Amino acid sequence: MADCEKLWENVLNVVKSSTNEAIFQSFFSVVHPLLFDDDKFIIKVDSPLVADWIKQKYLSIMEDSLSDSVGTKIQLIIHCKGLQEEKNYTALKTKTPKKNNKINITNLNSNFLFSNFIIGNSNQMAHAAAYACGQNPGHSYNPLFIYGGVGLGKTHLMQAIGNAAFTKDNNLNILYISSERFVNQFIEAIQTKTLAKFREYYRSNIDVLLVDDIQFLSKKTGMQEEFFHTFNTLHNEGKQIIMTSDKSPQELKGIENRLVNRFEWGMVVDIQSPDFETRVAIINKKLEQYGQKFDEDICFYLANKVRDDVRKIEGAIIKLLGYASIQNEPVNLEMAKECLKGYVSSHTVTLELIQKSVGEFFDLRINDLKSSRRPKSISYPRQLAMYLCRNMTNNSLTEIAQSFGGKDHTTVLYACRKIEDKKNKDEILRQQLLTLEKNIIGSVKMM
Ligand code: ADP
Ligand code: MG
Numbered sequence: 001m002a003d004c005e006k007l008w009e010n011v012l013n014v015v016k017s018s019t020n021e022a023i024f025q026s027f028f029s030v031v032h033p034l035l036f037d038d039d040k041f042i043i044k045v046d047s048p049l050v051a052d053w054i055k056q057k058y059l060s061i062m063e064d065s066l067s068d069s070v071g072t073k074i075q076l077i078i079h080c081k082g083l084q085e086e087k088n089y090t091a092l093k094t095k096t097p098k099k100n101n102k103i104n105i106t107n108l109n110s111n112f113l114f115s116n117f118i119i120g121n122s123n124q125m126a127h128a129a130a131y132a133c134g135q136n137p138g139h140s141y142n143p144l145f146i147y148g149g150v151g152l153g154k155t156h157l158m159q160a161i162g163n164a165a166f167t168k169d170n171n172l173n174i175l176y177i178s179s180e181r182f183v184n185q186f187i188e189a190i191q192t193k194t195l196a197k198f199r200e201y202y203r204s205n206i207d208v209l210l211v212d213d214i215q216f217l218s219k220k221t222g223m224q225e226e227f228f229h230t231f232n233t234l235h236n237e238g239k240q241i242i243m244t245s246d247k248s249p250q251e252l253k254g255i256e257n258r259l260v261n262r263f264e265w266g267m268v269v270d271i272q273s274p275d276f277e278t279r280v281a282i283i284n285k286k287l288e289q290y291g292q293k294f295d296e297d298i299c300f301y302l303a304n305k306v307r308d309d310v311r312k313i314e315g316a317i318i319k320l321l322g323y324a325s326i327q328n329e330p331v332n333l334e335m336a337k338e339c340l341k342g343y344v345s346s347h348t349v350t351l352e353l354i355q356k357s358v359g360e361f362f363d364l365r366i367n368d369l370k371s372s373r374r375p376k377s378i379s380y381p382r383q384l385a386m387y388l389c390r391n392m393t394n395n396s397l398t399e400i401a402q403s404f405g406g407k408d409h410t411t412v413l414y415a416c417r418k419i420e421d422k423k424n425k426d427e428i429l430r431q432q433l434l435t436l437e438k439n440i441i442g443s444v445k446m447m
Pocket of ligand 2: 156359
């Protein structure tokens with residue numbers, strides 16, 4: 001009988017060659033072979049989202065690969081936990097008392113919809129998870145935790161979940177709130193001695209709670225305690241909780257472990273900077289919303305020029321349209337170049353550039369930084385470089401790890417934590433970081 005692990009390795013090779021590396025890494029890291037028995041091959045998938053995705057996209061190539069290797073038809077079975085949780089939710093949901101003082105406050109912005117959200121490699125996993133939550137709140141991924149850099153569409157996706165859920169069932173009470181507002185309301189409740197009302201409001205009337213920019217709770221222990229109990233109450237009753245943050249739960253600083261732990265209970269997905277094709281699609285979609293159209297060369301120019309985040313892309317389009325209307329001429333390429341000439345994309349800080357600067361500073365070869373060699377003279381600059389990559393670019397942990405000779409993302413996470421911890425205690429390190437940042441920015445300006 002063919003060896004289960006060996007067969008699985010073949011399957012992975014086939015899948016790898018038919019998809020891109022980032023997707024492969026994010027999806028297949030949670031898939032493990034369980035059993036090969038006669039004509040069945042069973043895999044275990046730790047995430048229902050990934051299980052769905054694999055079923056839709058890869059089932060047939062995987063079955064073909066298995067059948068080819070074994071020489072007879074093999075059926076692939078995907079085993080996924082998580083469904084029993086759903087049962088608990090349903091049981092609890094039926095026990096939920098009837099709603100009394102209904103919240104019809106939704107704070108939803110009807111412009112943020114799934115239909116005007118452009119899907120690309122950088123956000124497809126987040127989109128898929130968000131979409132599932134919108135279709136079936138409380139029963140898909142709970143909580144859903146979306147993280148990523150500024151202007152990459154976190155609030156848009158979160159609001160789209162609320163809008164979709166509300167469209168499906170407008171009896172649902174859906175509340176969108178920024179963490180900052182949540183904190184302010186809490187403080188006000190303490191001051192006006194209306195904490196009981198505040199609690200009642202958040203814990204008994206909400207079906208879908210959308211909390212934006214949860215990193216704002218950092219170091220606010222009283223508020224974290226409050227949110228912890230709100231979270232538990234809602235979650236126990238099968239109410240959907242969605243949170244966004246600028247960092248992954250593991251990277252959040254100043255948030256209690258028990259909360260971080262809950263953030264990771266359901267699904268954690270990240271959004272990265274859009275790639276070129278996605279930026280072009282976003283530009284076209286935005287133009288469509290404004291009733292405008294640009295020639296392809298202008299779109300490509302814009303997509304190359306403005307890379308950081310989608311908000312900046314929108315800003316550049318608006319600036320260009322304004323410029324054209326003042327000139328009273330249709331937008332052309334020359335005009336676009338003139339109008340956006342002062343635009344410097346911070347995206348020009350690349351992983352390579354950081355590695356080069358750190359290498360020069362410590363008189364090391366880039367290959368040393370990418371190696372697995374452990375002497376402190378190499379491992380310390382490597383950790384500094386990883387830290388700078390994380391803080392000066394929008395690249396994901398996995399991308400950074402890849403650029404350091406294909407390491408694991410946890411190595412980068414460890415390096416970032418270590419440098420962050422030392423930064424406040426070690427003056428030399430702090431100075432080195434400042435100098436390196438200055439050097440890196442300096443070389444971007446020269447480019
Ligand atoms: P974040 O909350 O991550 O800082 P937002 O959700 O506020 O970012 O997005 C910033 C702007 O960019 C919004 O106007 C949003 O509609 C737009 N945007 C972001 N990503 C996309 C996308 N993939 N498709 C269309 N618009 C997007
Ligand atoms: Mg936001």
